[in-house]
Amino acid sequence: MNWLRRFMMGRYGVDQLSLAFIIAFIILNILSLFIPSVFLYVLYLALFAVFMFRILSKNIAARQKENYRFLRMWNPIQAKFSGWKTKLKNRKQYRYLVCPQCKGKMKVPRGKGKIRVTCPNCSHKIVVKT
Numbered sequence: 001m002n003w004l005r006r007f008m009m010g011r012y013g014v015d016q017l018s019l020a021f022i023i024a025f026i027i028l029n030i031l032s033l034f035i036p037s038v039f040l041y042v043l044y045l046a047l048f049a050v051f052m053f054r055i056l057s058k059n060i061a062a063r064q065k066e067n068y069r070f071l072r073m074w075n076p077i078q079a080k081f082s083g084w085k086t087k088l089k090n091r092k093q094y095r096y097l098v099c100p101q102c103k104g105k106m107k108v109p110r111g112k113g114k115i116r117v118t119c120p121n122c123s124h125k126i127v128v129k130t
């Protein structure tokens, strides 16, 4: 494996964006099982070319910038997903509300009957059944 290490020296390698590419390959693979199309194949090859180019690239600063841009786009999506996961997990303990005034989110414990809730954002008060 020494030749590989030597070959990869000074090259960019794999980052989060590369992992996203790998996931895209898997999705394209599955899609092409159901929809045989030349377009998917060409897309696959094009993505693969970009993927290899990035891994073997010696312009590390440019690749890091791309990865940074990707993460800036991806992080809010991931945060949304993990937010949904938490809500789903806690749905028996908490009720999730949206403030009618500022659209801010809040959660209240379940099983407390009718309670008055003050929005932490705008101090708007609402009465909810929990």
Ligand SMILES: [Zn+2]
Binding pocket: 099, 100, 101, 102, 103, 104, 119, 120, 121, 122, 123, 124
């Ligand atoms: Zn509010």
